[in-house]
Amino acid sequence: MMNSRITAIGTYVPQRKLTNADLEGMVDTSHEWIVQRTGIHERRIAERDEFTSDLCISAVRNLIFRYNKTIEDVDFIIVCTTTPDFPFPTVSCLIQAHFHIQSAGAIDISAACAGFSYGLIMAHSLIASGLHKKVLVIAGETLSKITDYSDRTTCILFGDAAGAVLVEADDQYEGFVSHHVGSEGKGGIHIYRTGLANKLGDQKLLDNSCIVQNGREVFRWVMRTIPDAIHHMMNNSSQTLNDVDWFIPHSANMRLIEPLCEKLEFPLERTLHSLVEFGNTSSSTIPLSLDQGIRSGKISSGDHALLYGFGAGLVHAGVLVRLQLDSVVNEPLPL
Ligand code: UT7
Numbered sequence: 001m002m003n004s005r006i007t008a009i010g011t012y013v014p015q016r017k018l019t020n021a022d023l024e025g026m027v028d029t030s031h032e033w034i035v036q037r038t039g040i041h042e043r044r045i046a047e048r049d050e051f052t053s054d055l056c057i058s059a060v061r062n063l064i065f066r067y068n069k070t071i072e073d074v075d076f077i078i079v080c081t082t083t084p085d086f087p088f089p090t091v092s093c094l095i096q097a098h099f100h101i102q103s104a105g106a107i108d109i110s111a112a113c114a115g116f117s118y119g120l121i122m123a124h125s126l127i128a129s130g131l132h133k134k135v136l137v138i139a140g141e142t143l144s145k146i147t148d149y150s151d152r153t154t155c156i157l158f159g160d161a162a163g164a165v166l167v168e169a170d171d172q173y174e175g176f177v178s179h180h181v182g183s184e185g186k187g188g189i190h191i192y193r194t195g196l197a198n199k200l201g202d203q204k205l206l207d208n209s210c211i212v213q214n215g216r217e218v219f220r221w222v223m224r225t226i227p228d229a230i231h232h233m234m235n236n237s238s239q240t241l242n243d244v245d246w247f248i249p250h251s252a253n254m255r256l257i258e259p260l261c262e263k264l265e266f267p268l269e270r271t272l273h274s275l276v277e278f279g280n281t282s283s284s285t286i287p288l289s290l291d292q293g294i295r296s297g298k299i300s301s302g303d304h305a306l307l308y309g310f311g312a313g314l315v316h317a318g319v320l321v322r323l324q325l326d327s328v329v330n331e332p333l334p335l
Contacts, residue, residue, distance in 0.1 A: 005175025010063025039254025043159025080115030113311025115283030163287020178237030
Protein backbone atom coordinates (compact mmCIF):
# COMPACT_ATOMS: atom_id res chain seq x y z
CA MET A 1 0.00 0.00 0.00
CA MET A 2 1.39 3.41 -0.99
CA ASN A 3 1.90 5.91 1.87
CA SER A 4 0.90 9.55 1.62
CA ARG A 5 1.41 12.76 3.54
CA ILE A 6 0.24 16.36 3.62
CA THR A 7 3.01 18.27 1.83
CA ALA A 8 1.67 21.84 1.81
CA ILE A 9 -1.10 24.00 3.25
CA GLY A 10 -2.69 27.36 2.42
CA THR A 11 -5.56 29.32 3.94
CA TYR A 12 -7.63 32.38 3.22
CA VAL A 13 -10.19 34.48 5.08
CA PRO A 14 -12.11 37.47 3.67
CA GLN A 15 -11.01 40.93 4.81
CA ARG A 16 -14.33 42.10 6.28
CA LYS A 17 -14.73 41.49 10.02
CA LEU A 18 -18.01 41.02 11.85
CA THR A 19 -17.38 41.66 15.54
CA ASN A 20 -19.54 40.89 18.56
CA ALA A 21 -20.07 44.65 18.89
CA ASP A 22 -21.42 44.70 15.31
CA LEU A 23 -23.83 41.89 16.22
CA GLU A 24 -25.04 43.81 19.28
CA GLY A 25 -26.43 46.34 16.79
CA MET A 26 -28.16 43.64 14.72
CA VAL A 27 -29.83 41.30 17.25
CA ASP A 28 -30.60 41.17 20.97
CA THR A 29 -27.24 39.87 22.18
CA SER A 30 -24.08 41.02 23.95
CA HIS A 31 -20.33 40.56 23.58
CA GLU A 32 -20.28 39.03 27.08
CA TRP A 33 -22.97 36.44 26.24
CA ILE A 34 -21.24 35.42 23.02
CA VAL A 35 -17.79 35.12 24.60
CA GLN A 36 -19.06 33.30 27.67
CA ARG A 37 -21.21 30.83 25.67
CA THR A 38 -18.94 30.31 22.65
CA GLY A 39 -15.50 31.92 22.99
CA ILE A 40 -15.98 33.76 19.66
CA HIS A 41 -14.90 37.42 19.34
CA GLU A 42 -15.19 38.01 15.60
CA ARG A 43 -15.68 36.31 12.23
CA ARG A 44 -14.85 37.12 8.60
CA ILE A 45 -17.61 37.72 6.06
CA ALA A 46 -17.32 37.41 2.28
CA GLU A 47 -18.35 40.30 0.05
CA ARG A 48 -21.65 39.98 -1.81
CA ASP A 49 -19.83 39.06 -5.01
CA GLU A 50 -17.29 36.78 -3.29
CA PHE A 51 -18.20 33.09 -3.36
CA THR A 52 -16.84 29.81 -2.00
CA SER A 53 -14.78 29.17 -5.16
CA ASP A 54 -13.11 32.60 -4.75
CA LEU A 55 -12.08 31.76 -1.18
CA CYS A 56 -10.84 28.32 -2.27
CA ILE A 57 -8.79 29.84 -5.11
CA SER A 58 -7.16 32.28 -2.67
CA ALA A 59 -6.34 29.43 -0.25
CA VAL A 60 -4.73 27.42 -3.08
CA ARG A 61 -2.76 30.50 -4.23
CA ASN A 62 -1.50 30.89 -0.65
CA LEU A 63 -0.36 27.23 -0.68
CA ILE A 64 1.43 27.63 -4.04
CA PHE A 65 3.15 30.83 -2.90
CA ARG A 66 4.37 29.50 0.44
CA TYR A 67 5.58 26.09 -0.72
CA ASN A 68 6.45 26.94 -4.35
CA LYS A 69 4.24 24.08 -5.48
CA THR A 70 3.23 23.12 -8.99
CA ILE A 71 -0.39 22.05 -9.08
CA GLU A 72 -1.07 21.63 -12.81
CA ASP A 73 -0.26 17.94 -12.34
CA VAL A 74 -2.71 17.37 -9.49
CA ASP A 75 -4.68 14.28 -10.49
CA PHE A 76 -7.68 14.60 -8.17
CA ILE A 77 -9.45 17.61 -6.63
CA ILE A 78 -11.76 17.25 -3.65
CA VAL A 79 -13.67 20.29 -2.42
CA CYS A 80 -15.46 19.95 0.91
CA THR A 81 -18.29 22.46 1.18
CA THR A 82 -21.92 22.93 2.14
CA THR A 83 -22.06 26.32 0.45
CA PRO A 84 -21.01 25.76 -3.18
CA ASP A 85 -21.37 28.66 -5.64
CA PHE A 86 -23.94 26.60 -7.59
CA PRO A 87 -25.64 23.23 -6.99
CA PHE A 88 -23.72 22.42 -10.19
CA PRO A 89 -21.16 22.82 -11.69
CA THR A 90 -19.06 21.85 -8.71
CA VAL A 91 -16.57 24.13 -6.98
CA SER A 92 -13.90 21.51 -7.73
CA CYS A 93 -14.48 21.98 -11.49
CA LEU A 94 -14.23 25.76 -11.07
CA ILE A 95 -10.88 25.21 -9.31
CA GLN A 96 -9.67 22.84 -12.04
CA ALA A 97 -10.50 25.40 -14.74
CA HIS A 98 -8.99 28.33 -12.84
CA PHE A 99 -5.60 26.66 -12.28
CA HIS A 100 -5.52 24.92 -15.70
CA ILE A 101 -5.13 21.56 -14.00
CA GLN A 102 -4.90 18.80 -16.62
CA SER A 103 -6.87 15.56 -16.52
CA ALA A 104 -7.86 15.60 -12.85
CA GLY A 105 -10.84 13.95 -11.24
CA ALA A 106 -12.93 16.66 -9.57
CA ILE A 107 -15.66 16.20 -6.99
CA ASP A 108 -17.37 18.17 -4.21
CA ILE A 109 -18.27 16.36 -1.03
CA SER A 110 -20.90 17.47 1.43
CA ALA A 111 -20.21 16.42 5.00
CA ALA A 112 -20.64 19.80 6.71
CA CYS A 113 -18.19 20.35 9.57
CA ALA A 114 -16.73 16.86 9.10
CA GLY A 115 -16.00 17.61 5.43
CA PHE A 116 -12.27 18.23 5.65
CA SER A 117 -11.63 15.00 7.59
CA TYR A 118 -13.64 13.08 4.99
CA GLY A 119 -11.68 14.79 2.21
CA LEU A 120 -8.38 13.75 3.79
CA ILE A 121 -9.55 10.17 4.26
CA MET A 122 -10.64 10.00 0.61
CA ALA A 123 -7.38 11.53 -0.62
CA HIS A 124 -5.35 9.06 1.42
CA SER A 125 -7.47 6.15 0.11
CA LEU A 126 -7.07 7.23 -3.53
CA ILE A 127 -3.30 7.32 -3.07
CA ALA A 128 -3.05 4.15 -0.94
CA SER A 129 -4.94 2.23 -3.64
CA GLY A 130 -2.37 3.31 -6.24
CA LEU A 131 -5.02 5.01 -8.38
CA HIS A 132 -3.82 8.59 -7.78
CA LYS A 133 -0.65 10.37 -6.69
CA LYS A 134 -1.32 14.03 -6.00
CA VAL A 135 -4.63 15.12 -4.50
CA LEU A 136 -5.74 18.65 -3.69
CA VAL A 137 -8.16 18.78 -0.75
CA ILE A 138 -9.89 22.11 -0.17
CA ALA A 139 -12.43 23.05 2.48
CA GLY A 140 -14.27 26.28 1.73
CA GLU A 141 -17.39 27.90 3.13
CA THR A 142 -19.36 31.12 2.73
CA LEU A 143 -21.77 30.41 5.59
CA SER A 144 -22.65 34.11 5.77
CA LYS A 145 -24.72 33.59 2.60
CA ILE A 146 -27.00 31.11 4.35
CA THR A 147 -27.03 32.70 7.81
CA ASP A 148 -30.21 34.34 9.04
CA TYR A 149 -28.94 37.59 10.57
CA SER A 150 -32.20 38.04 12.47
CA ASP A 151 -31.71 34.73 14.37
CA ARG A 152 -29.47 35.41 17.35
CA THR A 153 -29.06 31.72 18.11
CA THR A 154 -27.13 31.09 14.87
CA CYS A 155 -25.85 34.40 13.44
CA ILE A 156 -23.33 34.83 16.24
CA LEU A 157 -21.63 31.56 15.37
CA PHE A 158 -20.73 31.40 11.70
CA GLY A 159 -18.00 32.87 9.49
CA ASP A 160 -16.39 32.40 6.07
CA ALA A 161 -12.97 30.86 5.29
CA ALA A 162 -11.08 28.35 3.16
CA GLY A 163 -8.15 26.00 3.68
CA ALA A 164 -6.31 23.83 1.15
CA VAL A 165 -3.79 21.00 1.50
CA LEU A 166 -1.87 18.91 -0.99
CA VAL A 167 -1.76 15.20 -0.21
CA GLU A 168 1.00 13.41 -2.14
CA ALA A 169 2.22 9.84 -2.50
CA ASP A 170 5.33 9.14 -0.45
CA ASP A 171 6.83 5.67 -0.40
CA GLN A 172 8.84 6.44 2.76
CA TYR A 173 6.73 8.47 5.13
CA GLU A 174 3.53 7.24 6.78
CA GLY A 175 1.58 10.50 7.03
CA PHE A 176 -1.80 8.88 7.73
CA VAL A 177 -1.96 6.67 10.80
CA SER A 178 -5.64 5.91 11.36
CA HIS A 179 -9.15 7.19 10.78
CA HIS A 180 -12.72 6.79 11.96
CA VAL A 181 -16.07 7.78 10.40
CA GLY A 182 -19.68 7.65 11.53
CA SER A 183 -23.16 9.06 11.00
CA GLU A 184 -26.49 9.36 12.79
CA GLY A 185 -29.05 10.56 10.23
CA LYS A 186 -31.96 10.48 12.62
CA GLY A 187 -30.43 13.49 14.38
CA GLY A 188 -30.29 15.48 11.12
CA ILE A 189 -33.28 17.55 12.17
CA HIS A 190 -31.16 19.24 14.86
CA ILE A 191 -29.07 21.20 12.33
CA TYR A 192 -30.14 21.73 8.76
CA ARG A 193 -30.32 24.16 5.89
CA THR A 194 -33.92 24.99 5.03
CA GLY A 195 -34.95 23.05 1.97
CA LEU A 196 -35.14 19.96 4.10
CA ALA A 197 -37.51 22.20 6.10
CA ASN A 198 -39.65 22.71 2.97
CA LYS A 199 -39.94 18.96 2.68
CA LEU A 200 -41.03 18.86 6.29
CA GLY A 201 -43.68 21.57 5.73
CA ASP A 202 -41.72 24.51 7.18
CA GLN A 203 -42.78 27.93 5.90
CA LYS A 204 -39.27 29.12 5.03
CA LEU A 205 -38.57 29.38 1.30
CA LEU A 206 -35.77 27.53 -0.43
CA ASP A 207 -34.58 30.77 -2.11
CA ASN A 208 -33.85 32.28 1.29
CA SER A 209 -32.49 29.04 2.64
CA CYS A 210 -30.66 29.40 5.91
CA ILE A 211 -29.13 27.41 8.76
CA VAL A 212 -31.44 26.30 11.56
CA GLN A 213 -29.91 24.70 14.64
CA ASN A 214 -30.98 23.28 17.96
CA GLY A 215 -27.61 23.93 19.57
CA ARG A 216 -28.42 22.08 22.78
CA GLU A 217 -29.26 18.85 20.93
CA VAL A 218 -26.15 19.05 18.74
CA PHE A 219 -24.08 19.67 21.84
CA ARG A 220 -25.55 16.57 23.56
CA TRP A 221 -24.90 14.41 20.49
CA VAL A 222 -21.27 15.57 20.28
CA MET A 223 -20.63 14.77 23.93
CA ARG A 224 -22.39 11.40 23.63
CA THR A 225 -20.63 10.35 20.42
CA ILE A 226 -17.26 11.95 19.78
CA PRO A 227 -15.20 10.83 22.82
CA ASP A 228 -16.12 7.17 22.15
CA ALA A 229 -15.41 7.64 18.43
CA ILE A 230 -11.96 9.03 19.22
CA HIS A 231 -11.20 6.15 21.60
CA HIS A 232 -12.32 3.73 18.88
CA MET A 233 -10.00 5.42 16.37
CA MET A 234 -7.05 5.32 18.75
CA ASN A 235 -7.71 1.65 19.61
CA ASN A 236 -7.36 0.85 15.91
CA SER A 237 -4.04 2.65 15.65
CA SER A 238 -0.49 1.96 16.75
CA GLN A 239 -0.60 5.13 18.89
CA THR A 240 -2.32 6.16 22.12
CA LEU A 241 -3.77 9.55 23.06
CA ASN A 242 -0.50 10.17 24.96
CA ASP A 243 1.32 10.07 21.61
CA VAL A 244 -0.94 12.79 20.15
CA ASP A 245 0.87 16.12 20.12
CA TRP A 246 -2.09 18.21 18.94
CA PHE A 247 -5.85 17.69 19.11
CA ILE A 248 -7.63 19.75 16.44
CA PRO A 249 -11.38 19.32 16.88
CA HIS A 250 -13.92 21.16 14.75
CA SER A 251 -14.07 24.72 16.16
CA ALA A 252 -17.79 24.81 16.96
CA ASN A 253 -17.72 26.25 20.44
CA MET A 254 -15.17 26.65 23.23
CA ARG A 255 -17.76 25.28 25.64
CA LEU A 256 -17.70 22.08 23.61
CA ILE A 257 -13.94 21.78 23.20
CA GLU A 258 -13.29 22.10 26.95
CA PRO A 259 -15.56 19.24 28.08
CA LEU A 260 -14.38 17.12 25.13
CA CYS A 261 -10.80 17.48 26.39
CA GLU A 262 -11.94 16.79 29.93
CA LYS A 263 -13.77 13.61 28.91
CA LEU A 264 -10.77 12.45 26.85
CA GLU A 265 -8.38 13.47 29.66
CA PHE A 266 -6.44 15.37 27.00
CA PRO A 267 -4.67 18.62 27.99
CA LEU A 268 -6.44 21.72 26.66
CA GLU A 269 -3.00 23.38 26.12
CA ARG A 270 -2.31 20.86 23.33
CA THR A 271 -5.56 21.66 21.54
CA LEU A 272 -5.72 24.02 18.56
CA HIS A 273 -8.81 25.93 17.44
CA SER A 274 -9.65 28.92 15.25
CA LEU A 275 -12.76 30.10 17.13
CA VAL A 276 -11.74 33.40 18.68
CA GLU A 277 -10.92 35.26 15.48
CA PHE A 278 -12.89 33.33 12.87
CA GLY A 279 -15.90 31.71 14.57
CA ASN A 280 -17.40 28.49 13.28
CA THR A 281 -16.38 28.16 9.61
CA SER A 282 -17.71 24.58 9.27
CA SER A 283 -15.42 22.41 7.11
CA SER A 284 -12.73 25.13 7.13
CA THR A 285 -12.13 25.25 10.90
CA ILE A 286 -9.72 22.31 10.97
CA PRO A 287 -7.37 23.46 8.16
CA LEU A 288 -7.48 27.00 9.61
CA SER A 289 -6.47 25.73 13.07
CA LEU A 290 -3.83 23.44 11.58
CA ASP A 291 -2.36 26.32 9.59
CA GLN A 292 -2.37 28.62 12.63
CA GLY A 293 -0.47 25.91 14.52
CA ILE A 294 2.10 25.72 11.70
CA ARG A 295 2.41 29.50 11.24
CA SER A 296 2.90 30.07 14.97
CA GLY A 297 5.65 27.42 15.13
CA LYS A 298 3.72 25.33 17.68
CA ILE A 299 3.56 22.33 15.36
CA SER A 300 6.89 20.65 14.58
CA SER A 301 7.81 18.17 11.89
CA GLY A 302 6.94 14.64 12.97
CA ASP A 303 4.14 15.75 15.32
CA HIS A 304 1.00 13.64 15.51
CA ALA A 305 -2.21 15.63 15.07
CA LEU A 306 -5.66 14.23 15.73
CA LEU A 307 -8.17 16.05 13.51
CA TYR A 308 -11.83 15.42 14.34
CA GLY A 309 -14.84 16.97 12.57
CA PHE A 310 -18.53 16.66 13.49
CA GLY A 311 -21.74 18.38 12.54
CA ALA A 312 -24.80 18.49 10.30
CA GLY A 313 -25.89 15.08 9.09
CA LEU A 314 -25.36 14.25 11.81
CA VAL A 315 -21.96 13.05 10.71
CA HIS A 316 -18.44 12.80 12.06
CA ALA A 317 -14.96 11.84 10.85
CA GLY A 318 -11.48 11.92 12.24
CA VAL A 319 -7.97 11.22 11.10
CA LEU A 320 -4.68 10.82 12.94
CA VAL A 321 -1.90 12.30 10.82
CA ARG A 322 1.86 12.45 11.26
CA LEU A 323 2.86 15.84 9.94
CA GLN A 324 5.86 16.47 7.74
CA LEU A 325 5.13 19.25 5.32
CA ASP A 326 7.66 20.41 2.73
CA SER A 327 9.86 23.39 3.62
CA VAL A 328 8.27 26.82 3.41
CA VAL A 329 9.82 28.90 0.61
CA ASN A 330 7.95 32.18 1.22
CA GLU A 331 6.72 33.27 4.65
CA PRO A 332 2.93 33.63 4.68
CA LEU A 333 1.29 37.02 5.02
CA PRO A 334 -0.80 37.36 8.19
CA LEU A 335 -4.47 36.37 7.86
O1 UT7 B 1 -20.83 23.34 13.63
C1 UT7 B 1 -21.93 22.52 13.80
C2 UT7 B 1 -21.93 21.87 15.13
N1 UT7 B 1 -22.67 22.73 16.04
C3 UT7 B 1 -22.43 22.69 17.31
O2 UT7 B 1 -21.58 21.96 17.76
C4 UT7 B 1 -23.28 23.58 18.23
C5 UT7 B 1 -23.21 23.13 19.65
N2 UT7 B 1 -24.00 23.99 20.51
C6 UT7 B 1 -23.64 25.23 20.89
O3 UT7 B 1 -22.60 25.70 20.47
C7 UT7 B 1 -24.51 25.99 21.85
O4 UT7 B 1 -25.65 25.19 22.13
C8 UT7 B 1 -24.95 27.37 21.36
C9 UT7 B 1 -23.78 28.34 21.42
C10 UT7 B 1 -25.49 27.31 19.96
C11 UT7 B 1 -26.02 27.95 22.28
O5 UT7 B 1 -25.58 27.98 23.63
P1 UT7 B 1 -26.50 27.38 24.81
O6 UT7 B 1 -25.77 27.59 26.05
O7 UT7 B 1 -26.84 25.97 24.43
O8 UT7 B 1 -27.77 28.33 24.77
P2 UT7 B 1 -29.30 27.96 24.54
O9 UT7 B 1 -29.59 27.75 23.10
O10 UT7 B 1 -29.74 26.90 25.49
O11 UT7 B 1 -29.99 29.31 24.99
C12 UT7 B 1 -29.94 29.79 26.36
C13 UT7 B 1 -30.61 31.14 26.42
C14 UT7 B 1 -31.99 31.16 25.77
O12 UT7 B 1 -32.82 32.03 26.50
P3 UT7 B 1 -33.92 31.43 27.52
O13 UT7 B 1 -34.79 30.54 26.72
O14 UT7 B 1 -33.12 30.71 28.56
O15 UT7 B 1 -34.57 32.68 28.02
C15 UT7 B 1 -31.73 31.77 24.42
O16 UT7 B 1 -32.85 32.43 23.88
O17 UT7 B 1 -29.83 32.10 25.72
C16 UT7 B 1 -30.65 32.78 24.77
N3 UT7 B 1 -29.81 33.11 23.61
C17 UT7 B 1 -29.10 34.24 23.54
N4 UT7 B 1 -28.97 35.28 24.36
C18 UT7 B 1 -28.16 36.29 23.99
C19 UT7 B 1 -29.59 32.37 22.50
N5 UT7 B 1 -28.75 33.01 21.67
C20 UT7 B 1 -28.43 34.18 22.29
C21 UT7 B 1 -27.61 35.26 21.93
N6 UT7 B 1 -27.50 36.28 22.81
N7 UT7 B 1 -26.92 35.30 20.78
